[in-house]
Amino acid sequence: MTVSPLAPPRFPDLPEIGGVTFAATAAGIKYQGRADVMLAVLAPGTSVAGVFTRSVTRAAPVLDCQKKLGGDPSGSAAILVNSGNSNAFTGAHGTGSVQAVTQSVAASTGVAVERVFTASTGVIGEPLPHDRILAKIAELNDAQSGDAISKAAHAIMTTDTFAKGSSATIKVDGRRVKIAGIAKGSGMIAPDMATMLVYIFTDAKMDQGDLQTLVSDLNAKTFNCITVDSDTSTSDTLMVAATGASGVDVAGNTDFTDALHNVMLDLAHQVVRDGEGATKFVTVQVSGAKDDADAHKVALSIANSPLVKTAIAGEDANWGRIVMAVGKSGAVADRDRLSIRFGDITVAQDGWRAPDYSEDAASAYMKNAELEVGVDLGIGDGQSIVWTCDLTHGYISINADYRS
Numbered sequence: 001m002t003v004s005p006l007a008p009p010r011f012p013d014l015p016e017i018g019g020v021t022f023a024a025t026a027a028g029i030k031y032q033g034r035a036d037v038m039l040a041v042l043a044p045g046t047s048v049a050g051v052f053t054r055s056v057t058r059a060a061p062v063l064d065c066q067k068k069l070g071g072d073p074s075g076s077a078a079i080l081v082n083s084g085n086s087n088a089f090t091g092a093h094g095t096g097s098v099q100a101v102t103q104s105v106a107a108s109t110g111v112a113v114e115r116v117f118t119a120s121t122g123v124i125g126e127p128l129p130h131d132r133i134l135a136k137i138a139e140l141n142d143a144q145s146g147d148a149i150s151k152a153a154h155a156i157m158t159t160d161t162f163a164k165g166s167s168a169t170i171k172v173d174g175r176r177v178k179i180a181g182i183a184k185g186s187g188m189i190a191p192d193m194a195t196m197l198v199y200i201f202t203d204a205k206m207d208q209g210d211l212q213t214l215v216s217d218l219n220a221k222t223f224n225c226i227t228v229d230s231d232t233s234t235s236d237t238l239m240v241a242a243t244g245a246s247g248v249d250v251a252g253n254t255d256f257t258d259a260l261h262n263v264m265l266d267l268a269h270q271v272v273r274d275g276e277g278a279t280k281f282v283t284v285q286v287s288g289a290k291d292d293a294d295a296h297k298v299a300l301s302i303a304n305s306p307l308v309k310t311a312i313a314g315e316d317a318n319w320g321r322i323v324m325a326v327g328k329s330g331a332v333a334d335r336d337r338l339s340i341r342f343g344d345i346t347v348a349q350d351g352w353r354a355p356d357y358s359e360d361a362a363s364a365y366m367k368n369a370e371l372e373v374g375v376d377l378g379i380g381d382g383q384s385i386v387w388t389c390d391l392t393h394g395y396i397s398i399n400a401d402y403r404s
Contacts, residue, residue, distance in 0.1 A: 006273035006281050006369065006389075007162045011153065014167045014180040016146040018203040019043035019243025023143035024155035027132040030084030030122060037133055038152035039140040040199070041109055042077040046243045048117070049212040051219050053194045053236035059088035061118045062237060064098045068114055070208055077115040078105050079199060079239065080133075080140075081156050083184070087120035087128040088234040097130040104134045108141045119237045121184065121197055122158050149201075153182035156197055159398055160186045160274055166266040168259040172248045177204045177256060181263050185271035187399060189228035190304070194236035198223070198267055202260070205244035210251045214260070215240045222264040225296075226387045228275035229395065230304040272387050277394025280312050282387065283372045289382030294331035298375060299386035301329035309391035312371065317362035319347040326375060337378030342366065350378075 024038040042048070050069055052062050080101060087094045098118055106113040120128060153163040167180040185196025206214075219238060240260075242250075250256035273281055284303045289295035302308055302325040311318040322340050326333055336351035343365050346354045365371070 001161055003161045004274045005279055008270070011150055011163050012165050012167065014149050014165050015169060015178045017178055017180050017201045017243065018245030019046060020201045020241065021144035021146050022148040022152045023140045023145065024148065024151040025136050025139055025143070027082065027136045029082055029129060029132055035151060035155040036084050037080065037082045037136060037140070038155040039105065039137070040079045040152060041111065041144055042241050043243050043245065044076045045073055046077050046241050047073050047206055047208040047211045048077055048239060048241050049208060049215040050237065050239040051194045051216055053233055054192045055232050055234050057089060057234050059086055059120060059235045060090065060094035060098045061087055061120050062235060064102070065117045065119070065237060068117060069212070071114050073208060075115055076109070076111045077117070077241070078109050078111045079117045080105055081119045081121070081197060082133055083156050083158050084122040085120055085126055085128045086122045086124050086235045088124045090125070090127050093127045097128040100130050101133055104137045108137045117239065119197055119235065121156065121235050124234060149180060149182060156182070156184040158184065158186070159276055160184050162274060164267055164270040164274070166263045166270070168263050170255050170259045172250060172253055172255060175246060175248050177246050177248050177250060178202065179259055179263050181267055183267040183271060186274045187229060187276040187395070188231045188233045189226065189271060189275065190230045190232045191223045191226065191236055192232045193224065194219070194238055196233060196236055196271060198238040200240045200260070200263060202240070202242050203244070203246040204242050204248055204250040204256060205246065206242045206249065206251050211240060211242055214257065218261050218264050222261065222268045225385060226268045226272050227300065227303050228272060228278070228389055269387060272389050275389035276398045277392040278389035279369070279392055280390040281370045282312060282389060284386045284388060285372060285374045286377070287383045288376040288378045288380065290332045290380045291382040292384055293382070295382040295384035296386070297331040298326055298329045298377065299384045301325045302373060302375065303386045303388035306391055309388070312366065313390035313392045315363065315366040317342060317347065317359065317366050322373060322375065323348070332379060333377050334379060339376045339378065341374040343372050
């Protein structure tokens with residue numbers, strides 16, 4: 001598999017997080033000889049927060065996780081994730097698979113089944129061969145290690161071309177607090193109150209209610225502001241676990257909030273950089289809207305437009321397609337106040353082509369691997385930023401034969 005041209009040079013060195021261990025192995029769920037299941041075990045007292053897809057066809061593991069959030073944190077917890085099969089649209093079989101896996105993890109690790117969280121990613125509509133997972137759970141439990149987060153990141157990949165990781169270390173009252181996260185995602189990316197699969201761990205101390213509020217707030221500014229192809233997954237899951245191993249209570253601490261935000265945003269950007277077939281990383285910045293909600297509508301309308309995305313792929317400075325996307329967004333807009341720029345190049349101003357517009361300069365700018373599309377509606381103070389990628393033939397090639 002060819003690695004995305006927008007990929008970072010390598011998987012980052014992530015710090016070990018006190019109170020969590022990892023293991024990964026190959027269970028042969030879809031592919032042979034590649035790691036496709038990971039298990040993380042979390043210390044007693046760990047708070048777990050999460051956000052999930054609002055798809056009405058969400059997968060059985062998502063429904064199970066949603067029911068379990070907010071439980072008694074006094075005991076330990078566990079997270080098991082498999083790739084190769086999403087266990088979505090699998091009816092009673094899917095529910096049975098979740099029960100079998102969670103019960104097996106509980107029996108092997110000693111974690112209460114109410115604190116075992118699972119996720120599955122891959123093909124939709126095929127029964128999960130969970131017996132292959134069950135056969136590996138004891139091995140996963142025996143192999144637990146504090147420095148195996150990289151293996152976990154690789155095990156949850158599907159069409160990803162690179163594993164995704166990010167971290168931050170801060171000091172709170174002179175004591176060190178660490179955050180480390182992993183993610184998977186490449187296609188079927190248009191989060192709706194969630195993300196793809198993202199797992200973030202910190203040794204900070206925070207009760208579940210405060211952590212849940214923080215995660216939901218930061219998610220709205222990060223993963224809910226990215227799109228690859230406008231399609232929302234049945235399996236989108238983001239979970240953040242605070243083990244408390246550092247002994248540092250970070251409730252209300254702005255430095256911790258900023259650090260967690262940066263980790264989440266970095267992982268979100270990596271997902272876009274690994275968008276299926278992507279060759280361009282695009283920031284869409286909208287200002288001057290009636291309110292932030294309208295600005296977000298316009299930004300997503302631009303970022304999700306196949307015509308806009310294919311023009312970007314072709315390095316075509318076709319700003320008329322931006323005009324189209326603004327007009328169809330449903331947001332309040334005034335044609336004669338609209339301005340558009342590519343990077344620092346103003347291409348349209350006050351409702352028509354900018355007087356000093358240069359097609360050559362705009363076309364030259366579009367050859368960059370990282371682009372910014374700016375739109376000002378000239379109406380109010382609303383603003384939004386959304387990140388996306390271009391749409392190339394590579395996306396078609398990957399998805400035309402995904403099941404086969």
